[in-house]
Amino acid sequence: MTLPAGFTLRPATVRDAALIQSQRTAMFTDMGSDAAGLARVHEAGAAWHARMLACGAYTGLLVESGGEVVAGAGILWTDLPPNADTAATTRAYVLNVYVQPAQRGRRLARTLMEAALAECRARGVDIVTLTASNAGRPTYEALGFVPQREMKLLLPPVNP
Template sequence: MSLPDGFTLRSATLVDAETIQAQRDAMFADIGSGLEQIQAVSASSLTWLRRTLASGAYHGLLLEHGGQIVAGAGAQWQEFQPSPKSPSSVRAYLDNVYVAPQQRGQGLAGQLVRALLAECLARGVDLVSLHASDAGRATYTRLGFKPTPELRLLFAEAGL
């Protein structure tokens, strides 16, 4: 993988949890979540990030430019019962894909996702999923992601 000049890629560590959370909050703001909604879950999300970074259940990647973190993405390693389509018991869920506005349009999100997919292959993961914003959908489609027929029930929306 060749990054644009001046960019470096590194794995996130526990000390990066606040930065990842700030990127996550900005990502949700970009896709239209209300500030109140974002603030309501930010602290618990940060606690989750710290725990999963420490345990290895979350693998984050960060891109730096000029000594500043300008983009990031992560993979959650999830245990699932093997199936005919996915004989591995570990699957990956990609999330927190974020590029700072001033760095967008350089293919950085695609670079991050390709690096995470390489990590997935190295770990023997054979099924990777994610949820895409409208802005990110083309990036994921170019990388081979396909829509699925997954159904979801969110209790708060269903009135249950």
């Protein structure tokens, strides 16, 4: 894991929760999500990140340059039963991988992913999943990630 000169990697703290949510909003905006919808959930997202960072269910990794956070990634630790692939009960879901547009092309996302995978190995996690954007897919595939089958259902709100 090598960062370009002038860049440093640090763990996120609870104080970074709003910044992580802002990166998440920028990531989804880049992928074409509804900006108004993202704005509506900003505070709830920042509160979620603060809560998950505080209890250790989420590990954040941030890259700084010149005292400014320019990239980040997170790991959500989940407790799941063993399956045919692993006896381990902790799995990792990587999310919030984001690099500011002006900093892209410097392999910051790759370095963040390498740091995240090192943390997974250190915790004995052997199954790591993520959802890839088209832009991120080459980085993840180069690290050995393969597509998997996943389905999604959005349940409509229940009318009171």
